Amino acid sequence: xxxxxxxxxxxxxxxxxxxxxxxxxxxxxxxxxxxxxxxxxxxxxxxxxxxxxxxxxxxxxxxxxxxxxxxxxxxxxxxxxxxxxxxxxxxxxxxxxxxxxxxxxxxxxxxxxxxxxxxxxxxxxxxxxxxxxxxxxxxxxxxxxxxxxxxxxxxxxxxxxxxxxxxxxxxxxxxxxxxxxxxxxxxxxxxxxxxxxxxxxxxxxxxxxxxxxxxxxxxxxxxxxxxxxxxxxxxxxxx
Numbered sequence: 001x002x003x004x005x006x007x008x009x010x011x012x013x014x015x016x017x018x019x020x021x022x023x024x025x026x027x028x029x030x031x032x033x034x035x036x037x038x039x040x041x042x043x044x045x046x047x048x049x050x051x052x053x054x055x056x057x058x059x060x061x062x063x064x065x066x067x068x069x070x071x072x073x074x075x076x077x078x079x080x081x082x083x084x085x086x087x088x089x090x091x092x093x094x095x096x097x098x099x100x101x102x103x104x105x106x107x108x109x110x111x112x113x114x115x116x117x118x119x120x121x122x123x124x125x126x127x128x129x130x131x132x133x134x135x136x137x138x139x140x141x142x143x144x145x146x147x148x149x150x151x152x153x154x155x156x157x158x159x160x161x162x163x164x165x166x167x168x169x170x171x172x173x174x175x176x177x178x179x180x181x182x183x184x185x186x187x188x189x190x191x192x193x194x195x196x197x198x199x200x201x202x203x204x205x206x207x208x209x210x211x212x213x214x215x216x217x218x219x220x221x222x223x224x225x226x227x228x229x230x231x232x233x234x235x236x237x238x239x
Contacts, residue, residue: 025073025115025162031105032207034069035164038102038139038187041066044170051148051174051199054091060146060199062170064185068143068198069206070099072163074115074122077156089176092146094153096195098122099165104139107131117142120195138188143167144181144197146174155203162209169201 044065051058076096096117104110109131115124122142126132145167147153159165173182174197183197 025071025111025113029071029105029162029164029209030207031071032069032164034166034206035071035101035105037069039066039068039070039141041171041185046170051092051146053148056089056091056176058092058146058174058176060172060174062172062199063183064171066167066169066171066196066198068099068101068141068165068167068196070097070101070141070165070167071105072097072159072161072165072209073100073110073113073124073140074098074117074161075159076117076119089179090181092148092174093144093181094147095145095156095159096120096122096142097145097156097159097165097167098140098142100140102136102139104136105164107134109134120144122195137190141184141187142195144183144195145200145203146172146197147200147203149200152200152203155205156200159205160209163205164207164209166202166204166206167198167200168203169198171196172199173197174199 042065044062046062046065048059048061051060075098078093078095098115098117100107100110109126109128112128112131113124113126113135115122117123120142122140124135124137124140126135145156147156171183171185173180175181181197182193184194
């Protein structure tokens, strides 16, 4: 069929482009009111406690109670694939979430910015001078999320770019023996040690993002799969 000759190549092009752009921050997200405000950091009386995961017991030292609403712009799930996490015997750190809030979350230029997570960092860049000038680095944070609760870890594994999330817990340092990771206690610092380490007590995705690139990715895969099925089901006709 002639139409098949056009549909399959077009679907392949859409697949490649949408796969490349699947993690772009979606445009036109309806920002929830709590995400318009900065995180709340307050004193905590919670004592030092132990948390066990992956056969390792960790000492967790709370410093402040912490309540964060933010929009996810980048993330990195940790499944022992990181050599540095394996070497540090750090299984408690389930993910890093890079989030924005306040004016950043409502910024029309947000899709023009590129965000990505390193092993311990969140990075941002753009070639658009207006987008960079409109972005407030104090309204972005990279959060090391730690938990020994399987239900929380499962919820965190479902997160996607553009989701608006609520994280509540304590800013804490943690570690085993001589290995210890600290936490930032201010949103205005940068560089090494600027990430918030949060022992998560509750986690929820309060609004899932609609990414048209991800929808296009799934649709193109479906079209390619259907096209191949129809092609191989056609009767054989020798030329």
